[in-house]
Amino acid sequence: MTMRSWISLYALLIRTSIRSRMQYKFNFLLGTLLAALIQISEFLMVAIVLYKFGAIQGWSMHEIGYLFAVMTLSKTIYRMFADEVHHLEKYLVNGELDQLLTRPMPVLLALLPQKFRLMPGEILQGGFLLWWSLDGMMADGQISWVAVPYTLLIIGTGAVILFSIGLATATCGFWMTRITVLQNLTEDAARSAAQYPLTLYPKWMISLLLFAIPVGLVNYVPALYILRGELGGWILPLLAVAALFCLLLSVRFWQYGITKYQSTGS
């Protein structure tokens, strides 16, 4: 099959997934509303700290809002396209992965469109927060419009990095079967940590969040350059290379892991 036919097949599977979800409109609306509520309350936790203390380690309210928004949007892109990677445990425990293995396509390509998740709540909340932070910093003269395309770029590279972390974690499921706890550490805890400037944490934890579970590369490191002019312009292409490297590494790990899959059967 050519690349084009893979893409059209993928788009068809996504459309099917959306159509099946739209059969239950009330459920979709309720889910969307509650997701937005969860997002807002998550940000309020950070916002209240800022409201109370003004700045965190020299990072202003707009800057922290930016860190939070970039992380939210990158995560949203990752989870829209690859939510089932995050929910691989279900396939492993119930033996549902067997069905996907019989399909005449790579397992990952069959898995991703199983459920295309529409996340309007997260996009609206993240988008609004990003607009608010960028607008505030532009009004102060801290950044110029160039920050906008840079930000779009890093949201993309961030999504790739988060997907890679998610895929590598899910791959561990081929040995461990149950991966929720591991996901708690590598996805939830790490992502929550990176919503604040990394300088808050002890050195070993900063290294962990930059090199082992590189969530710091999603928002903190690019923000140092885009918002504060630190590091240098070379950091953006380097981040793109790092994201591709993470992706390559995690896909290779997945390809190796899947050879170790043992069906649970029933």
Added chain:
Amino acid sequence: MLYFTLASKAYARNLQYRGAHMVHNIASAMFGFMYACIWIGLGADHALGEYGTQGMVAYIAFTQSALWVTSFITNGLGIPQTVRTGHISLDLMRPVHLFPHLMAREWGQIAYQFIYKSIPIYLVYYFVFSIQLPGTLTSYLYVAIALIGAAYLSICMNYLIGASALWTTESSWLYWGNHAMINLLAGFFIPIEWLPSWLQTIAWLSPYPYLLYVPTRLYLGFGDASYLWGTLFWCVLLTLICLTATLLLRRKVEVQGG
């Protein structure tokens, strides 16, 4: 006796997985460690009110440990699953009321989580952050009452979330929505008095502060026992709501397929 057996069986079932749960404790402890680091970082530049940096670290240590008693309990008390499988009809046919039946099972779960999750997690923080323990026996007594009340409130809330599964397939969102409210309004990460005044008003009009904030204040020696009247009020009110919800769900139950 029946209820005690249900509770002890739930406890015994969990006991089988205590190895896996200990790994889970590491993840939970890491979360708390991260929150404590944030307060330590903030404490370097700002005075942290009546708590001080060490007090806020003790605050986070307690709320993170208490989560396993007052927050992380079975999603909807397992009702959403029984609705999906149709098992709910059998549960409703039993000669015991659904609410105390599920509640008894959950008490076993909570007792297990207190011993195998809350205490180990708190011990880690106790040694890592050199936390001070309360000095008087009465403090422990008040904290115990507040925690039992909070666990009961959490059971009621999850019963209502579970009951909603008869109307929608998205009740898991309510579970997570409830968590988000706990994070924000129960004083999980930020003490309630630091919230903006409008949010404080909303918080105190809800049962959330009684889940974490009240037990934590009592534990740290900042609160007085009159808080417990609030806990009692919400326990009574939510019990009545749960009983009414049971009446409604009995009329709503549908058996799907076979």
